[in-house]
Amino acid sequence: QSFKRFTLCLSLYAQIGLNITQICLAKECSEDEVSEIDSHIWVHGVYLHLPPASLTSRVLNTLKPEKDVDGISDLNMGRLVRGDLSKGFVPPIANAVLDLLEKHGEFLRMDKPCPYFYICSCTYVAAVLLRVVTAWKTQSCFSVFISDIEISRAQTPKPVDQLAAEIGVLPEELEAYGRSKAKVQLSLLDRLHTQPDGKYVLVAGITPTPLGEGKSTVTIGLVQALSAHLKLNSFACLRQPSQGPTFGVKGGAAGGGYAQVIPMEEFNLHLTGDIHAITAANNLVAAAIDARMLHEATQSDKALFNRLVPSVNGVRRFSPIQISRLNRLGINKTDPASLTPQEVSTFVRLDLDPSKITWQRVVDTNDRFLRKITVGQASTEKGMIRETGFDIAVASEIMAILALADSLEDMKNRLARMVVGTSRSGQPITAEDLGVSGALAVLMKDAIKPTMMQTLEGTPVFVHAGPFANIAHGNSSVLADKLALKLVGRNGFVVTEAGFGADIGMEKFFNIKCRASGLRPNVVVLVATVRALKMHGGGPNVSAGAPLPREYIDENLSLVAGGCRSNLRKQIQIAHLFGVPVVVAPTIEVKLFNLLSVAFINLYCIFSKSNFLDSVPLTGALMCFHLSVSPSFPQMPIVEKIRTIAQKVYGADDIELSPEAEAKIDYYNQQGYGSLPICMAKTHLSLSHMPDKKGAPTGFTLPIRDVRASIGAGFIFPLMSTMPGLPTRPCFYDIDLDPVTEEITGLF
């Protein structure tokens, strides 16, 4: 007999080595196939959906589960969703779904002994069942997948103050924003400063396709497995997504399937306003730059001085920000009246060179028409027009600073040091020179506190900072990691992620983030999708919005093997450069269910166990790794640092500097910035600078066309285009709000 449809649910938690978080299959197949899949070593349970007519006695005899040990249901459902839950939290939806199910006999489950499975997430099961029931009730096609937002909405997050109490955050250290998210105060670091840190896990990926590889999903699945199933304290640290892609091409970024941060709408919309604060701060600097140039162009030294140091009740005083500038200028005076006319002029005139302003405005929208603009065209600006542009908000240097600061004071100092341009005499001009650095710290005073949310299963998550992975370092915040490492304690785990491929995100994690934080990871988890492996193995190009070529839909084991031998191998070698053990987490896309053949699973087994990968089953492995990483970067000249990354990490033969790049490097050396780390703004779509070169290219020279610097954030980088555009039919076409139920539709 052939079952028309079955649902195969595989638990991520059983074996992270085969990451199938999102698997919820609907496939026509024979009893033998079900049997074969069910008997595989990594398959710990299979759900079957059978039309009532299929429920013959033979089927029932074959599939009838053992008697339920908890005595709740003879369908063996009860203990999955009503048993002992690690967080003491039973989502109402699970019971509602089960009640529905108990009225209908056609849902059966085969299972076999596997301790992980029995404590499997109620959410996970409930959401799967919800979809089954919904499809059944509406008579829609069974193979309609549940959207991420439906799964997210099927779970009610526990109150954030309850979550805080569970993990040891004191009520006075918590600032709730609504019921499901809260900021955690930095004072917690002081209170727990004697507590040993937990284990530190970095999730990185191989060179991705433009569709993304699911690093956040693995990160969340991993903490769910560690927390709810292995009963270990754990914490995920994620980046906050930009709203640009949410309403543009990509959609949301809260993980996916049954490994999500919830509520995912909150995660993807304003959250607690950190990106808005960055936008406000960034654009205050921009307004200050242009206004200052106008005022300097239209006022005498004396008029400028009298306005900048106004007489209040007959007394002129320098503000602390102005005293700092005077000190930098070598004018060690505090009485405004004592400055010579020359000193007054030096003090009041930043004398910014309009052609050397590097500060751009930002907006958190994919607004391509702002990439290059001319400002100052109103008559009130007296002809002081200039060309400039907007970046996406997360590309602001202030975002990179938020991610790297390790205290309020450190953030404030970095904000003050930001270089916005150069004076006509070649001196760098900082935010402090503009008088704006204190106001920036005020605008960012709440943003510096990490935002706490939770996974579908109630594991704590910090969402904090999301710097670009090209012109910045693409990692979530130092402070969130530090807070989480204290909160989980010595035996706990903090899983954090790095953007783009490991050649970029992981390399910057070590050379920039670890340098700032002083932390070192215990292990790197390398995410590799079947799709990306095939691409590196010679598959055709993949692009967002276009149908996936046939090679990606069929099995094509040789393409997968090719990807493993080229890009995956190289990315693992890069991690080994930093002396860290690597665990590979292969993933498969939810919609490509027919790839999940036994041969496929076996191929993964071979690669994850072969000699060139030192992979081990992850959850077991983590506990035995110890600190073996030294993130220190050699104190070499800027050019040598760039060359080292190009050769050792990317596999280039050498680098080639343009004259402009050479001049910039000379200038940065002169200004004393030579010791800063390098933040390569390379494409993430290839190990080389050429997006089309997949696999592990060799024999190329990396051309450095320009070099820039984020002095406040503390790194040197070349620049790429930083403002995405909107497609013809952006995501927003489908996004809507039901004014009565207040439900959001079409979002992701």
Add this chain to the structure above:
Amino acid sequence: QSFKRFTLCLSLYAQIGLNITQICLAKECSEDEVSEIDSHIWVHGVYLHLPPASLTSRVLNTLKPEKDVDGISDLNMGRLVRGDLSKGFVPPIANAVLDLLEKHGEFLRMDKPCPYFYICSCTYVAAVLLRVVTAWKTQSCFSVFISDIEISRAQTPKPVDQLAAEIGVLPEELEAYGRSKAKVQLSLLDRLHTQPDGKYVLVAGITPTPLGEGKSTVTIGLVQALSAHLKLNSFACLRQPSQGPTFGVKGGAAGGGYAQVIPMEEFNLHLTGDIHAITAANNLVAAAIDARMLHEATQSDKALFNRLVPSVNGVRRFSPIQISRLNRLGINKTDPASLTPQEVSTFVRLDLDPSKITWQRVVDTNDRFLRKITVGQASTEKGMIRETGFDIAVASEIMAILALADSLEDMKNRLARMVVGTSRSGQPITAEDLGVSGALAVLMKDAIKPTMMQTLEGTPVFVHAGPFANIAHGNSSVLADKLALKLVGRNGFVVTEAGFGADIGMEKFFNIKCRASGLRPNVVVLVATVRALKMHGGGPNVSAGAPLPREYIDENLSLVAGGCRSNLRKQIQIAHLFGVPVVVAPTIEVKLFNLLSVAFINLYCIFSKSNFLDSVPLTGALMCFHLSVSPSFPQMPIVEKIRTIAQKVYGADDIELSPEAEAKIDYYNQQGYGSLPICMAKTHLSLSHMPDKKGAPTGFTLPIRDVRASIGAGFIFPLMSTMPGLPTRPCFYDIDLDPVTEEITGLF
């Protein structure tokens, strides 16, 4: 004997007719002067600060208070700050200060029976005393005034959930944002729909000076008086301030002195992110406009159609937003395949005329260089450059919509109706045509819930929406007023405020806000500062940042009288046009203490009691007023509506339309917008269109140079400059953050 220094504290609550909220005087004067002030009918208490050496037995005998009836202190302090407090909330600072005071004998108080005074705010007294003690301890000049932020910080707000419980908001209707602010859900309106509304009070002002007249301060002082002192339920509804002025010229806007919303930093910074949400929504529309023009210019009808109505699993479907557009176009089809090529073309081509796009981008920063810009100059935009500009965020039509919407559904419909420009064939193009209206509603889903905060004394306050008072209607939100009117109940009071002078803010309150809400106020409170009265009485120009001319520092009773007879009289007459009783609330600036002569007080008495003002002592008056207002505006043609406002409200002889204005009015009539109310974008600095014409000018013709429309918000308006600039030394120079204590310095 002459006392070297004394502090005179006058209670706002004793007599709102003399609004002296901020009065905390330090003045050298004789015993006779003290005596004279003390004996005035409106002076209910005097605090004296005496150096220890002055405490001779004669002084003690003169000033020794009656024995304290509560027996707490022989200095008669205890019952002021430790007595029965209406909110059951004793701020810790009050006790701390009193403990300090009790150790030092030099603070004495003369008082006389006055019931209001005895229940005077503990905060008010405590903050005054705090300043005295601080000045005394640091030996600094006694006449240093406490800054608004010091007063704000001296009070610990009660937890917002406690406030909610006190006023009857259920826990499930509250969404806390930190500990001192929360959003209130709109479902409360349904729950309380049978509850009768409270009394509705509008605070407006006379034509202001550029320094502001303190309407918010009066609003807050009034609810403090009603709530804490007359034991009546009351609620203040305020506008959320823009961050532009906060970091530019004006500083914060949370009230002032002892009548503030606290914490004032929160009020003036990001609050709960509503303005950021508006910025995000506004700029998504802008990005959609330019991206759409680019896509239409570079794609065939078929390519556009295939992308706008993509094939998902082989099926093309219109989204609900697209069905709406088809209906507007008269194409009543739902199957994408059934459209004729002509219909496809009509559907996919908005055909926006680049020269007729009225939608601007916004930023919540005073960034003058964005007033007029050219966008699209990067090569990726293929030469589609055009001139446009940014407005300050609160000038966005979306802000006006937030303020006028009376439900989520109403907001969503208004967002969909917003006209962003005109097609080449002259058709208005809406946000819904761009496919973006659902996404806008999603971005605004939290912003529509009013934010609750509290006054220094714990009275509840809604802070919600802050539309510009020129191109928009300058009033806080309809929803906040409605929620508050239900919460206070039949015998309670809701005090709301209108921006600018009454000729603008109040006129729009009646003709635009009341039309949208269906509400009618019971009374208008008209705020008039001594400064503004003098200006209208013939005083010289006043400008922000410049020293105040002598006329404003000296007594100059004749100038005050002139202002009362001209501008104040006219503004009262305007209120009478709407059939509402008026209470005048004269105010005096805290730093002009020496204006508080007995003659001055008497002058106020005369004006506030003379025949042409129907003022009555406010707190007594409010209870006896009943609904007498009809806000309906005659259904007349656009031109007649403009003429009526110009003649009846401003006192113009007539209006003069430019040809452009005439053409626009014809177009709006054609499009069916003729029934919309008018929102005059006139200067707020004069009753006329000429800022320098003070008093009550007559004999002028109002020139209407252009007319525009906010179709979503629902009004027609002419446009003025909407992007403020930064001065040479913006406020941000003084704004700083102590990274250790996390205290903000220099803010306000």
